Amino acid sequence: MNSPNSEFWNKKKVLITGHTGFKGSWLKVWLEDLGADLLGLSFNESKNNFNRPYASNNIMNIDSDLNSNSWQKTVTDFRPEIVFHLAAQSLVLEGYKNPIETFKTNVGGTINLLSLISELDSVKTSLIVTTDKVYLDRDNHAYKREDSLIGGTDPYSASKSAVELIVSSLLKAKNSPLSTVRSGNVIGGGDWSYNRLIPEIVNHWHKSETLELRSPNGVRPWLHVLEPIRGYLLFAEYLHRGGLVIPAMNFAPSFSNHVPVNQIAQKAFSYLPSRSGFKIMNSSDYSFVETEVLKLDSDLANKTINWRQLWNWEMTLEKTLDWYTNYLQGADPLELIKSDLSSYLHDLAHEKTS
Numbered sequence: 119m120n121s122p123n124s125e126f127w128n129k130k131k132v133l134i135t136g137h138t139g140f141k142g143s144w145l146k147v148w149l150e151d152l153g154a155d156l157l158g159l160s161f162n163e164s165k166n167n168f169n170r171p172y173a174s175n176n177i178m179n180i181d182s183d184l185n186s187n188s189w190q191k192t193v194t195d196f197r198p199e200i201v202f203h204l205a206a207q208s209l210v211l212e213g214y215k216n217p218i219e220t221f222k223t224n225v226g227g228t229i230n231l232l233s234l235i236s237e238l239d240s241v242k243t244s245l246i247v248t249t250d251k252v253y254l255d256r257d258n259h260a261y262k263r264e265d266s267l268i269g270g271t272d273p274y275s276a277s278k279s280a281v282e283l284i285v286s287s288l289l290k291a292k293n294s295p296l297s298t299v300r301s302g303n304v305i306g307g308g309d310w311s312y313n314r315l316i317p318e319i320v321n322h323w324h325k326s327e328t329l330e331l332r333s334p335n336g337v338r339p340w341l342h343v344l345e346p347i348r349g350y351l352l353f354a355e356y357l358h359r360g361g362l363v364i365p366a367m368n369f370a371p372s373f374s375n376h377v378p379v380n381q382i383a384q385k386a387f388s389y390l391p392s393r394s395g396f397k398i399m400n401s402s403d404y405s406f407v408e409t410e411v412l413k414l415d416s417d418l419a420n421k422t423i424n425w426r427q428l429w430n431w432e433m434t435l436e437k438t439l440d441w442y443t444n445y446l447q448g449a450d451p452l453e454l455i456k457s458d459l460s461s462y463l464h465d466l467a468h469e470k471t472s
């Protein structure tokens with residue numbers, strides 16, 4: 119399996135949007151480790167009041183709304199060569215509550231970014247992060263490939279589906295150097311989003327409360343956050359070196375690592391130190407609709423950039439829960455990310471495959 123090449127990334131000028139978010143924080147740390155020259159565009163203080171003090175240390179930082187016009191000059195002057203666009207309203211349930219805001223950020227904000235970077239001759243490669251939830255008819259148990267039909271139905275998924283259509287039409291119209299990347303349920307330390315499974319488990323465990331599972335039988339493509347990040351880095355490197363243009367790429371676990379929510383929850387329950395009052399049960403009242411089965415095929419990533427999942431779902435979950443328990447005991451979050459990255463790189467070098 120391939121690892122991102124530090125000779126390639128060293129001193130590359132890279133713009134990351136969403137660098138103060140969950141995935142953006144890990145991408146930022148890995149790119150710093152590779153020696154890239156970074157500019158980040160995000161809200162510094164998340165609207166949801168997440169606590170990510172480690173997210174913006176050694177990076178030139180723009181604290182701005184994607185939809186505003188205040189950041190264009192800084193980005194233009196920076197002259198990015200590679201762009202990773204992660205900034206988004208990233209939650210399905212928030213999309214149901216605030217659909218218009220979700221479209222404004224995810225569609226309007228993306229168009230605002232694309233309209234600038236399409237004018238910048240410095241930009242040679244851009245990866246636009248969408249989601250596995252862009253696929254139509256997700257519940258039919260078939261593995262979704264990159265050429266499966268697009269058509270997310272809830273507001274979040276619809277907004278990301280719109281981005282897919284925008285990017286593929288820009289590729290046709292202007293031959294723009296753009297591709298989308300799609301992955302599923304990404305877990306790892308430092309995700310504080312409400313209504314995502316791992317933060318919910320950790321919060322309920324920490325407060326010794328009962329957690330009700332929304333969608334216990336839902337099967338999801340769980341991946342440690344370092345897995346899609348490695349995929350983004352390898353794919354960007356491949357495109358930047360002149361590889362065949364590929365409009366979209368999935369990053370997903372192997373078939374046996376697509377497991378139901380309740381299997382993750384039960385394993386977490388037995389792995390975390392016991393606490394009286396902490397219980398996990400199935401919810402009887404759930405009014406939002408979420409896809410029951412979501413399976414993703416990443417054969418294309420395997421064949422093109424030699425990307426496969428490194429850590430199986432159990433290892434992924436243990437690493438994730440260790441991150442949170444160490445953090446809650448006072449460990450420095452940035453050091454925890456660096457430590458997970460170093461053990462991931464070690465395992466990658468030794469190909470301890472799942």
Ligand SMILES: NC(=O)c1ccc[n+]([C@@H]2O[C@H](COP(=O)([O-])OP(=O)(O)OC[C@H]3O[C@@H](n4cnc5c(N)ncnc54)[C@H](O)[C@@H]3O)[C@@H](O)[C@H]2O)c1
Pocket residue numbers: 135136137138139140141142159160161162163164182183184185203204205206207208209223227247248249250301302303304305311
């Ligand atoms: N975490 C997952 O499991 C997962 C799965 C599939 C796809 N994704 C996608 O990956 C990307 C990153 O996800 P995440 O989990 O890190 O999200 P997150 O919610 O943790 O972070 C979102 C980031 O976007 C920034 N942002 C939000 N609205 C903005 C705006 N209007 N202007 C500027 N910045 C804004 C925030 O400041 C933050 O840095 C998103 O595009 C998301 O849709 C995430």
